[in-house]
Amino acid sequence: MTADPAQMLLDGRVPAQAVIEELLARQSFVRPRTWIQRVFGVSPIGPDSWPWYKGALGEIAVGRILEGLGPEWLVLHAIPVGKGDTDIDHLLVGPAGVFTLNTKNHSGQSVWVAGRTLMVAGKKTRHLYNAAYEAARASKLLSAAVGSAVNVTGMVVVVDPKGMTIRSQPDQVVVLREVQLLGWLKRCRRVLGPAEVGQIAAAATLARTWHRNPVAPGNGDTLQVHFNALRLLVEQARRRRAAWVLGVPAAGFLMLANGAQTLAAIALSLSGR
Template sequence: MSTDSVPAHLGTRVPGQAVIEELLALQSQVPPRSRLQRIFGVSPLSAESSSWYLGAIGEIVVGEILENLGPEWRVLHAVPVGAGSSDIDHVLIGPAGVFTINTKNHSGQPVWVAGRTLMVAGRKTRHLYNAAHEAARASKLLTAAAGFPVNVTAVVVIVEPKTLTIKACPEQAVVVTDAQLPR
């Protein structure tokens, strides 16, 4: 499948675009900090906006890594899927295949993976399931568009974890840190 056939509007989206749009919408509802809050360094972000901000930072970090892979790779960022603001963080197309990349910013937190379980700081997440769902959806759409089967590999990229422990190979997606991603 030629990457030249990608719709032009998808090629103009930036890493984290959908997350940044959501962050800005949420933050526009937050009243400005008082002078005293600014003096004492209170964050201008609301509790709800803070997680969106970290997500945007993670997607930007991963986007920069992907953009440096080389000319044989085509990278699409914030690819819209379905209704609302749902998107695939990054779609990577190149010599090794097609990949959907789900970015998770868990800076400074321990991450543990085994089989169908990915835990962050001891709490189960749906990261593997969600990444597999995105890859299956992309495969179905690309297969329909190309007229032949297009296999898509799900990847979860954990940005700057304290540790990444893989006890057993994850079943639904490849799991790597941002530092491991270029390999």
């Protein structure tokens, strides 16, 4: 039986659901590794899949952090929005207001922020523009669903950067590291009462609020199982590569040591000892 699109809810979607769906679709075209590739720790992730895998790790990490917000907050993940296949990584509705979170996994990279500019490894990005646009669109859609103005704050949450320098916060968007997120939200002053939170949360949970043609949300738990299996293979490959890096010099040392012992034995035999 097909669910009524007007009644479909989004509260069952898991962190990174849309990204994982795309990742697994791309991985379906990747040829399985040969046994020798597995032995030497070649990653099972295809080149086109890697940005999606990294993005999923970032959204999952932020989703885990958001579990600490408590019952006063509604937290939604991977909200399909518009008429295409774009989504909002995370949406929060609580006493401190309404927030859209754009998660960016810049593990091992330096991030620099000043005014309207956010640079990653020395290159300008569109993170601030995209986050501001996302918040404005969310505000428009929620306002229409609720019947009154709903202010939405856009955020860029940077996951595991090598370093992050913020010369000045942008006017329209808040930029934070993931480790700062929970404390920042809990320190925000209350701007919504329980009735307002409930009204906005009820509208936000409906798929029809966000998408013109909502589709069945899919089984997030099954997707997580597939992703975790893939993640295990990636970690196994990483450990195997590390073992080879550490093992090759050790093997070389043993070969040299064994060679020296052999030469010494030959010299002793020639000397008649």
